[in-house]
Amino acid sequence: MTNILNKISAIRVTPAQFFGFWAILFALVFTLSSCDDDLDVQQSYPFTVEVMPYADKIANGDTVELRMTIVPEGNYTNTLYTIRYFQYEGKGSLKLVDGPTLVNNDRVLLESKQFRLNYTARSTGSHELLVTVEDNYGTRWEQTFEFNNNDSDDNGGTESPEVAPISK
Secondary structure (H helix, E strand, O other), X not given: OHHHHHHHHOOOOOHHHHHHHHHHHHHHHHHHHOOOOOOOOOOOOOEEEEEOOOOOEEOOOEEEEEEEEEEEOOOOOOOOEEEEEEEXXXXXXXXXXXXXXXXXXXXXXXXXXXXXXXXXXXOOOOEEEEEEEEEOXXXXXXXXXXXXXXXXXXXXXOOOOXXXXXXX
């Protein structure tokens, strides 16, 4: 036993080795204690909605198609999108192609990130409506759509050659 004690007492530790040991021990304890077991998963991503060009002239009874694509900055598979609209000028109806007719200010679940809307004018004059797309985390996109009566345009009531309204 005395032989072991003699060997232990013969070990010489310099001050640099002593402080180095404690510095390494402190760094190790600090690193391990700052670890977090929670996995940081981002679920909500900002998004925009791309809208294809559309006709801005419409007559009573005519329909304009709005083609839209939701473009999120990231992808989370459990993100759901809803759409709603509020019409504050004119009378008309907005319908999801292959889906329901939307009720003013009621939310409807979108089945796909690519969708089409048909707006049908039910009055003469101008039409304005606000379309809102929102995800299930509260991120929102809004755009106002304005349609003027075909009879009040500058080129004598003819439609724009680029995009013509869809007649029903």
